[in-house]
Amino acid sequence: MEPGGPLMANFLQxxxxxxxxxxIYGSLALALVLIYRATRVINFAQxxxxxxxxxxxxxLIESGWPYWGAFFATLAIAFVGGVVVERVVIRPVExxxxxxxxxxxxxxxxGLNGAAFWIWGGETRAFPSAFSTRxxxxxxxxxxxxxxxxxxxxxxxxGLLYVFFRFTKLGLGLRAAALNPEASRLVGxxxxxxxxxxxxxxxxxxxxxGMMVAPLVFLDPNMMRAVLLYALAAAILGGLDSPIGAVxxxxxxxxxxxxxxxxxxxxxxxxxxxxxxxxxxxxxxxKPTGLFGRTTVRRV
Amino acid sequence: xxPLLQLEDVHARYGPTTALRGISLTxxxxxxxxxxxxxxxxxxxxxxxxxxxxxxxxxxxxxxxxLGRRGPESVSRLGIAHVPEGRGTFGELTVRENLRLGAxxxxxxxxxADYVRxxxxxxxxxxxxxxxxxxxxxxxxxxxxxxxxxxxxxxxLLLDEPSLGLAPSIVGEIFRRVKVLNAEEGLSVLIVxxxxxxxxxxxxxxxxxxxxxxxxxxxxxxLRRNESVRRSYLGY
Ligand SMILES: Nc1ncnc2c1ncn2[C@@H]1O[C@H](COP(=O)(O)OP(=O)(O)O)[C@@H](O)[C@H]1O
Ligand SMILES: [Mg+2]
Numbered sequence: 326m327e328p329g330g331p332l333m334a335n336f337l338q339x340x341x342x343x344x345x346x347x348x349i350y351g352s353l354a355l356a357l358v359l360i361y362r363a364t365r366v367i368n369f370a371q372x373x374x375x376x377x378x379x380x381x382x383x384x385l386i387e388s389g390w391p392y393w394g395a396f397f398a399t400l401a402i403a404f405v406g407g408v409v410v411e412r413v414v415i416r417p418v419e420x421x422x423x424x425x426x427x428x429x430x431x432x433x434x435x436g437l438n439g440a441a442f443w444i445w446g447g448e449t450r451a452f453p454s455a456f457s458t459r460x461x462x463x464x465x466x467x468x469x470x471x472x473x474x475x476x477x478x479x480x481x482x483x484g485l486l487y488v489f490f491r492f493t494k495l496g497l498g499l500r501a502a503a504l505n506p507e508a509s510r511l512v513g514x515x516x517x518x519x520x521x522x523x524x525x526x527x528x529x530x531x532x533x534x535g536m537m538v539a540p541l542v543f544l545d546p547n548m549m550r551a552v553l554l555y556a557l558a559a560a561i562l563g564g565l566d567s568p569i570g571a572v573x574x575x576x577x578x579x580x581x582x583x584x585x586x587x588x589x590x591x592x593x594x595x596x597x598x599x600x601x602x603x604x605x606x607x608x609x610x611x612k613p614t615g616l617f618g619r620t621t622v623r624r625v
Numbered sequence: 626x627x628p629l630l631q632l633e634d635v636h637a638r639y640g641p642t643t644a645l646r647g648i649s650l651t652x653x654x655x656x657x658x659x660x661x662x663x664x665x666x667x668x669x670x671x672x673x674x675x676x677x678x679x680x681x682x683x684x685x686x687x688x689x690x691x692l693g694r695r696g697p698e699s700v701s702r703l704g705i706a707h708v709p710e711g712r713g714t715f716g717e718l719t720v721r722e723n724l725r726l727g728a729x730x731x732x733x734x735x736x737x738a739d740y741v742r743x744x745x746x747x748x749x750x751x752x753x754x755x756x757x758x759x760x761x762x763x764x765x766x767x768x769x770x771x772x773x774x775x776x777x778x779x780x781x782l783l784l785d786e787p788s789l790g791l792a793p794s795i796v797g798e799i800f801r802r803v804k805v806l807n808a809e810e811g812l813s814v815l816i817v818x819x820x821x822x823x824x825x826x827x828x829x830x831x832x833x834x835x836x837x838x839x840x841x842x843x844x845x846x847x848l849r850r851n852e853s854v855r856r857s858y859l860g861y
Contacts, residue, residue: 497729511697511707512727
């Protein structure tokens with residue numbers, strides 16, 4: 326082995342493991358961005374919706390469902406749940422000021438959190454992973470299969486969503502409704518339903534991030550609190566109205582935080598959250614549109 | 626036979642502001658009609674009342690159907706294409722996507738045929754399919770809006786101030802297109818304009834609005850001869 330090999334190997338391992346957590350942050354960040362683009366509001370309940378879905382997944386698995394069966398059933402349930410939440414909770418305040426809607430999402434956060442405590446209790450539970458925790462060795466570097474699996478699932482979800490938004494008529498309708506609702510109505514796009522579908526897709530991404538993070542941190546009703554803050558940092562870093570920005574922001578944040586906590590002694594695991602906050606603050610001060618956001622937010 | 630579009634005593638308001646105080650007008654099948662008037666007269670609101678983007682009362686009938694309770698998603702499906710003030714361009718989407726949106730309620734096969742037709746009308750679009758619509762010039766955006774409206778396969782086209790902010794030569798070009806569509810394809814058109822000269826050249830009939838009411842109506846010929854119309858809107 327060449328000199329410095331172990332250092333390099335450690336670095337690569339940390340990058341891959343950062344990409345895995347980054348994929349989780351990116352998925353949830355993308356969920357935030359989907360809703361922000363359509364309504365100019367941050368859905369603070371996005372994490373709790375994912376947590377709730379993850380409990381449903383665990384319940385299915387404990388009732389004897391195979392992992393992937395429970396996984397896809399949960400995504401379907403999350404989709405319907407997201408649509409229903411929009412129709413029932415958000416629709417009535419559609420025309421209200423943004424602050425009102427934000428307060429509603431915070432109420433939703435508290436409500437879902439309380440409901441999860443009430444139904445499943447507050448103790449932490451182990452959540453199974455779809456992937457082995459063993460490692461595969463590539464030229465002296467040990468990659469965790471779990472990390473690679475999480476990266477694969479996140480990328481697959483983002484890729485599918487990209488194809489849907491970019492190449493289908495319904496996807497075009499969703500984008501149009503977010504960009505220019507009035508002109509969309511004039512060509513026959515049912516904008517109200519597009520908003521509901523957007524909530525459905527966001528909810529699926531939230532459920533995905535919940536099921537991916539649960540094996541790493543254990544499942545309890547507060548599991549997604551920190552993840553939501555990282556996702557928010559990622560979304561702001563990438564630009565709140567940029568889907569690509571959310572994913573890139575998530576990956577950059579995941580890798581960056583992992584490297585910082587590995588190599589900067591005094592930061593370590595406990596200080597990751599403050600670092601994420603520092604990122605939010607710095608971006609808002611220096612470049613409020615983020616890496617990929619638009620300076621000109623046009624709303625006609 | 627009743628006219629294609631008929632408005633009778635239509636009122637509309639924005640909160641406390643009354644914009645329409647009893648508008649009555651008709652557009653016959655295959656007819657081309659203009660609505661003239663000063664800024665704030667209620668021209669835009671008249672179109673919005675038809676397409677359902679403002680709350681309105683009174684009778685609005687299109688091809689035997691009442692529009693009064695329909696929203697824009699439903700009115701557009703009946704065959705009314707409304708190019709709104711400011712053109713309604715989706716600036717961040719491509720030229721092709723803007724046209725695709727026009728065909729949103731059509732089947733996939735209809736899209737292909739109509740797309741070819743629009744590219745034949747506006748050949749420059751073929752080379753710029755992938756360009757973001759927001760980067761087009763004003764005149765190009767107006768043509769794109771016209772193309773998008775045609776993709777809707779409308780029976781009635783509503784145009785809100787197509788001349789706004791455009792150079793005279795481009796205004797002429799756009800109105801010529803509209804005139805051809807009306808004359809050769811029998812497309813019914815209702816055009817709102819402040820530029821009365823071009824509007825009267827294109828339309829066969831016109832209505833003049835003042836503060837939410839129709840004050841004069843007649844053929845374009847008659848309006849050109851009308852003393853007060855000439856002084857207020859034609860400027861000679
Ligand atoms: N969104 C709006 N909110 C409040 N008032 C409006 C709005 N749009 C138009 N108005 C008012 O309604 C009246 C008619 O406006 P409009 O139909 O836009 O006139 P025009 O198109 O002839 O210039 C005007 O007095 C205008 O100030
Ligand atoms: Mg106007």
